[in-house]
Amino acid sequence: MNEKGFFITLEGIEGVGKTTNMDFVHKQLVAAGKDVILTREPGGTSLGEDVRNLLLGHKHDGMSSETELLLMFAARAEHLSKVIMPAVMDGKVVLCDRFTDATYAYQGGGRGIPTRRIQELEQWVQGGTRPDMTFLLDLPVEVGLERAGKRSAADRFEKEDMAFFQRVRDRYLQLAAEYPQRFRVIDASKPLDDVQQQISNALQEILN
Numbered sequence: 049m050n051e052k053g054f055f056i057t058l059e060g061i062e063g064v065g066k067t068t069n070m071d072f073v074h075k076q077l078v079a080a081g082k083d084v085i086l087t088r089e090p091g092g093t094s095l096g097e098d099v100r101n102l103l104l105g106h107k108h109d110g111m112s113s114e115t116e117l118l119l120m121f122a123a124r125a126e127h128l129s130k131v132i133m134p135a136v137m138d139g140k141v142v143l144c145d146r147f148t149d150a151t152y153a154y155q156g157g158g159r160g161i162p163t164r165r166i167q168e169l170e171q172w173v174q175g176g177t178r179p180d181m182t183f184l185l186d187l188p189v190e191v192g193l194e195r196a197g198k199r200s201a202a203d204r205f206e207k208e209d210m211a212f213f214q215r216v217r218d219r220y221l222q223l224a225a226e227y228p229q230r231f232r233v234i235d236a237s238k239p240l241d242d243v244q245q246q247i248s249n250a251l252q253e254i255l256n
Contacts, residue, residue: 053136054082054254055177057147059220060185061213062206063192064236065243069185070145072244073251077141080255085135088145090120092127099123104203111204113159120151121169128174147179149223154205157219158212181254183247184224185236189213 056073058066070086077084090100099119102108124147135142148170155161189210196206224231232250236243 051139053138053140053142054181055132055136055142055144055179056254057144057149057179057182058185059146059149059153059182060187060236061153061189061192061217061220063195063197064185064187065195065240066145066185068240069183069234069243069247070143073183073247074143076248076251077143077255083140085131085140085142087127087131087142089127089147089150090123092123092132092144093130095126096123104205106204109204113155113161116159117151117155117161117166117169120155121173124148125173128177133177144179147182148174149179149182149184149220152223153216153219157215157222158208179230181250182227182231183250184220184231184233185243186217186221186233187235187237189217191237 058070058073060066074084074086089096090103091097099122103111103116103119132142132144148166151170152163152166156163156166193206193210193213196202221233224233232247234243234246234250238246
């Protein structure tokens with residue numbers, strides 16, 4: 049029987065460099081001999097990717113916050129059932145671009161949905177499942193949005209104002225303070241080599 053795997057998530061506002069650093073973490077884990085599953089939220093499954101298109105596209109720009117929250121958890125339920133839990137139980141490392149911390153940050157902090165409501169859905173959909181380690185790539189909102197603006201056309205979330213993203217960042221940092229045993233806050237305003245050294249140092253805790 050395989051020993052239980054590991055569940056790692058990367059979090060942060062727009063423009064923090066999640067894509068680049070997901071690739072870095074993936075390569076580090078593979079080099080250490082780990083069997084790694086790369087995935088993302090919303091998404092990760094066929095159904096989840098369809099939901100992602102609904103959430104990020106502009107067809108439903110007037111979507112209510114409650115609808116957004118429920119769609120996030122609907123995609124997450126499928127993701128956990130079809131991808132995350134089977135891989136972890138098979139001894140693999142699951143590396144996921146965003147997870148429920150993003151819901152607390154974006155729908156809770158950003159949209160103002162009460163924490164209790166998100167907690168109820170989290171408990172229903174996930175039970176006791178939480179990431180084993182979460183890298184929070186953090187940098188000032190204005191820097192992140194400037195970087196993100198150079199990247200591609202803005203999705204439905206990226207069109208929000210700076211105050212929205214400040215609330216998102218504040219909630220992320222609050223979560224990191226609440227769960228210091230799980231979170232590793234990475235200063236993403238530093239040069240890339242420095243950022244990746246911070247990540248590498250934290251990864252050694254797992255690899256050792």
